[in-house]
Amino acid sequence: MKTIVICFSAEQGKTRKIAEALSRGIGADLFEIRPEQPYTPAELRWINPFARCNTEKRKKADVPVVGKVENWDEYDTVYLGFPIWYYAAPNVVCTFCKGYDWSGKTVHIFATSGSSGIGKTAEKLEPYVKGAVIADAKRVTSAEEIGAF
Numbered sequence: 384m385k386t387i388v389i390c391f392s393a394e395q396g397k398t399r400k401i402a403e404a405l406s407r408g409i410g411a412d413l414f415e416i417r418p419e420q421p422y423t424p425a426e427l428r429w430i431n432p433f434a435r436c437n438t439e440k441r442k443k444a445d446v447p448v449v450g451k452v453e454n455w456d457e458y459d460t461v462y463l464g465f466p467i468w469y470y471a472a473p474n475v476v477c478t479f480c481k482g483y484d485w486s487g488k489t490v491h492i493f494a495t496s497g498s499s500g501i502g503k504t505a506e507k508l509e510p511y512v513k514g515a516v517i518a519d520a521k522r523v524t525s526a527e528e529i530g531a532f
């Protein structure tokens with residue numbers, strides 16, 4: 384069985400850089416979650432109550448994703464990385480997760496943030512990865528901190 388690193392990254396590519404280093408470090412495939420409609424900087428300005436990020440959050444909106452992971456069934460271990468938005472995974476990560484059967488997978492969550500700790504991020508994501516075991520969830524600033532290599 385195989386391992387895949389899956390990441391979403393929006394603002395400065397912080398999470399993507401960590402995901403890339405992780406996938407290189409452990410020799411795993413990499414898939415980037417990209418929204419069909421990419422976020423502009425203005426859409427991410429959470430201090431504006433009408434910014435896209437805030438309206439999506441309020442409406443619990445699904446955010447459609449470009450493409451699919453090929454041969455999903457071949458993976459038994461998933462490293463899932465994203466920036467913490469509002470103390471949780473961004474909606475687009477939840478939409479991505481809904482599109483797959485997670486049974487039997489082991490999931491390692493890693494997240495970047497401005498300052499928040501991991502908090503209840505994993506618990507909030509659990510309903511979207513039903514059947515998987517979330518082995519750990521860490522807020523990190525580097526791939527090394529994930530502890531996979």
Ligand SMILES: Cc1cc2nc3c(=O)[nH]c(=O)nc-3n(C[C@H](O)[C@H](O)[C@H](O)COP(=O)(O)O)c2cc1C
Nearest residue numbers: 393394395396397398466468469470496497498499
């Ligand atoms: C809509 C939105 C909500 C955010 N919410 C939080 C938060 O609750 N706590 C926090 O510490 N940082 C928060 N941030 C900051 C991001 O988590 C942080 O900048 C992240 O490392 C960016 O990663 P990226 O460059 O991969 O997108 C938020 C950023 C955005 C755009």
